[in-house]
Amino acid sequence: MTSLEERRETRRRQMLDAGIALLGDPEAGALGVRAVCRTTGITERYFYEAFGTRDGFAHAVYADVLSRAQDALVRGVREAAEGIPQGAAPDALAVAQGAVSGLVEFVVDPP
Structure with a gap:
């Protein structure tokens, strides 16, 4: 059985994911409360409980998209750094390529 806090977080995550999907859909129109609630099947009460306002x-x-993009960038840098022998100076180009690679991967295939 899930706790109240887990259910709140699950609903919040569902609404955030719906918001991201709506932003990426040129047919969706505005990022409105009703659209999010209709997409998720979650009532407006829970929307306002989780976020307070549309803004x-x-x-x-x-903020969620920014956090995910930042995670992808850091992951790319970390993977590039893993290829550098221990004790060796970091190769700035390899690290930059890792960062760009992580960010491009995020844009092309978002989580």
């Missing part, structure tokens, strides 16, 4: 939701969606 709060938009901010949370953008």
Whole structure:
């Protein structure tokens, strides 16, 4: 059985994912409360409980995308750094390529 906090977080995650999907859909129109609730099947009550306002939701969606992009960038840098022998100076070009690779992977195949 899930706790109240787990259910809240699950609903919040579902609404954030719906917001990201709606932003990426040129047919979706505005990032509105009703569209998010219709997409997720979650009532407006829970929307406002999780985000307070439509602006709060938009901010949370953008913050989530930024966090995911940052994670992809860091992962790319880390993978590039793993290829550098221990004790050797980091190759700036390899690290930069790793960062760009991670970010491109995020854009092309988002989580």
